[in-house]
Amino acid sequence: MDKFPIHIAFNFVFLRKKITGIRVHAIELFRALEEQKETKYIFHVITTKEGADILNEHGIRANGGIKVHIIASSFEKETDRLKLQLFSLNNTLKQNRIALLHCFDYLTPLQRPAYAKIIATIHDLIWLENPNTYSLPKRLFKKVFFSHSIRKADALIAVSKTSKESLIQHYGHGYDQKTTVIPNGLRNTFLTIKKQGNPERLIKGEYIIAVGRYLPHKNYERLIKAYAHCNTKAQLVIAGSDMDKSVDLQRLAQELGLNDKLLLLKNPTDAELISLISHASLFVMPSLTEGFGLPLLEAMSLSTPVLCSDIPVLKEVCENAALYFNPLSIEDMAAKITYALNSSPILQKLIENGHERVQAFSWENSAKQVMNLYDDLLLNY
Template sequence: MKIAIDACGYKSGGISRYISNLALGLDSSSNFKTTILRDYQDIKESIVPDVGSTLYVNRSNNNKLYTVDWYERNIQQILTNLDISLFHGTAYAFPNLDHIPCVVTIHDLIFYHLKESYGSLFKFYDYWVEKAKAENKQVITVSNFSKRELVEMAGFNEDLISVIPLGIDLNKYKLTSKENKEYIGYTPYLLHVGKICKNKNQIILIDSIARLNTKGYKLNVILIDHTYNKREHQIIMNHAKKLGVSDQIFILNKVSDQQLQSFYSLAEVFTFPSLFEGFGLPPLEAMACGTPVVCSNKASLPEVVGDGAICVNPVDIEEISESIIRILSDTNFKNDLIRKGEKQVQKFTWETCVNSTINLYRDIVAINS
């Protein structure tokens, strides 16, 4: 079976990991020949592996973002004469391909909830969601929460939606030595991994640290953000300065996979107070590294973390702080939470994600043959 998957425009983050592991899984199967659409501008920074055949596209005028017109015109033109069995739009977008079966992954509807934050991008994502619904495309989404939203908010036919959760690499994320001296200057610390922005709600961690100080628990906060937004970072540091805790806050953005694994393992607690997630990989990565997790109880997160984390109201400073204190002060509770987390994370592997996706490919091709 010949599959084309779209890897354009994604260099890092959860969607890039999804595309990367899907590409690797397909490439390892002798039953599939994969063509990956890649962007010239992303080659140096992209984590998507160079596997299968590659077709390169190039955004005109060095644009950072695609437009609907550009995508439909260029991607459609590239694929028109390509001999493929199915096209997988891995992140919302897909071209007009009457002669080729198509499946599209709609990760979540966060842009419906944060319309103002998305600006012009809202129209881009909304267009593809509405198009997928109007054309009755087969849709993959990553959580039961996102499926409910697609049905209840966007009006999709639930029979056309397949829930295929993301996964983590259990060989990559695992407990490492607690004695790593490279990170001793940061310890003890709380950890957060993710883009610094309003939705991720890192600012509540600054409030929580200030409150923990008054309770006799002085910890640092490490925020690992693989992107860099000077304005958002400054908002965090200004708030920390206002509360007198700026010396306890560290923002890091150039962290290797090996370093990330160590940061997870050495953290006292991993904190994830996000206001909205379609899935949420970082809490699972922390669990795999043997770190206790305090996580938001919003959107898909309770479904993902199960009983392997303490789920809290992400805007309740007291609840977050008291949950952290409980982990720090009760060794038996902490160890039990870690064990539950290690068990929960076994449910989410890339192998399962890839195999479920392959089975769906076969079903779609069979229906359209």
């Protein structure tokens, strides 16, 4: 087998139109890796037809240094995606002499060529730390295949120190040396639009915003209850995917008499999200647990002051660029929101600290660390 070129594959089979943290991580990291790719490497993208269309929208397509392999048209059910990721990659890996497969989440194929290395990515262990986020079948699936994947992977990437510490806490110190912390960065979309000036306002008047999928660990119920205790004219806006399933939040708002003050926005586009965050008086993340917290970087970059839960991972990301509250205390959350809204010096200091803190995160730096990991794994290839 010739030493060069070395073929590296990327598992994009999971890709769908719904914007998630893993999707952002995968696309942004790959684009940064593509810019830094050495001539000795050829990149292979393994995805579905739907995934290829999404990647094409982001400027990722076949060229001299990138080959795209479509192994299915799309998948209708989550179980179909899992089957593709577990059982349908091996032939592509063998046929293209893939030396290294980079998986953007924890799930790795059950079979691979003996010579192929695998990197898996640890975003969080929410299914262990906040189990009511997932159904029992999903928790059982993750329990089985997470253990298999981290054991079989040659290297693991954790997106935060907190995620790595959680991994070691639950699975043992044997994963310390195997795991490299490589943080997320700020989306290029946000950097580009920020340079274009202030985006058009979508909501009239003052408002507070929270961004993220409708999931139990996002802690939106307590946020709404805390907001009900705040004497403010500002609306509360919660924007993210699956908001069409948020019947419980709508019912809670009705019970608290907040129907005209709570706005739930489903699946905002990047441009809409940038406008929503940049014009908000406060950005609030009340999560009980997270793997990283990408929207925090987005809020900091758009000069929106951040309030968030006093949990290790968010303190790791924000440091002194956020005002913290106890996510289990409705009273503390309400007090901190009220305090921030009525203290211009505090808000200005948070904005200034946010501008400084966000500079610590870039996909370019993350890609350099990943490239070093590739070089280490393929040293004797």
